[in-house]
Amino acid sequence: MPLTDEDAALQAIGNLDPLTKEQHDAKEKIDAILNTEDPFIDIHELFALYNILYFRSLLLPRVEVSWSNRLTLCAGICELVRDPNNGNKYSSIRLKLSEPLLKYRPRSDVINTLLHEAIHSYFFITTSWSHSRGDDGTGHGAGFLLLADAVNNHGGYEVTVYHTFHDEVDSYRTHIWQCDGPCRSQAPFFGLVKRSMNRAPGKTDTWWARHQDECGGAFVKIAEPELSKDQVERLSGLKRAGRQKNKIDAWVEARRETKAERGPLAQEVEELDEPKKRRELSPPCLPAKRPKATVSCPICEADVAEDSINEHLDVHHPP
Incomplete structure (x- = not known):
């Protein structure tokens, strides 16, 4: 024994x-x-x-x-x-x-x-x-x-x-999902699942069946660590383009939120100021070119630009 x-x-x-x-x-x-x-x-x-x-x-x-x-x-x-x-x-x-x-x-x-x-x-x-x-x-x-x-x-x-x-454990849990169901408003977890590995919540979790019965919400990923340079280079062109689109979408959304925080008056002033901004950013208009005056060659009677008549005579009608 x-x-x-x-x-x-x-x-x-x-x-x-x-x-x-x-x-x-x-x-x-x-x-x-x-x-x-x-x-x-x-x-x-x-x-x-x-x-x-x-x-x-x-x-x-x-x-x-x-x-x-x-x-x-x-x-x-x-x-x-x-x-x-x-x-x-x-x-x-x-x-x-x-x-x-x-x-x-x-x-x-x-x-x-x-x-x-x-x-x-x-x-x-x-x-x-x-x-x-x-x-x-x-x-x-x-x-x-x-x-x-x-x-x-x-x-x-x-x-x-x-x-x-x-504190150290939590700092490495950089893959984060949040439930869109009722449990997102309940303490202590507020629908959050944090993990150090990119493994989405699912049937392999011991609490999954209970969550489905009591909440029924779906988990949406809301945060993840930045990819290293090597990882980005290994991505396919399509995935890389998708990541770039996400960054642009996030920038547009952040700009909208900034405008919303500044209030309707600030937005109205900004909108009124838009034509001025466009004028400032547009390239200056070049003056329209006027057609050159022409004269008739005294020898061949051809129409020649007034400022080129001497050159025409030297070339075509030398003395």
């Missing part, structure tokens, strides 16, 4: 008193790293040391630590990896930290997040992948709380149950 989270937590806690020489050495190296003022840390080096100090040297090499630039909903995550050569059973873990959410946070947030996910990894490995989801279904049950509290007390850390940084 596999260990429970509580049993695994007690084994790790019992390993902290007394510390072995290897644990002492790991703690000294950790303290040396944390005593520097360098805001950047090597998560791989720290993880290896924490593995020795707190997790009975059980995490490596089964846990792979890395930064993720696509993880934008939470600061860290444990991905369980199956082995197709062993009956598709779980065999290893990818521990990922969110680069977008953590890169501007204090160094302590990175360390606490690393320890938080390391605790989850420890429970997955020691309980034969049956890590308890706890009363709240998130994996932060009694065993997690026991071990997190012990780590915090031992090293002065602040490992908490949750490590989502709401």
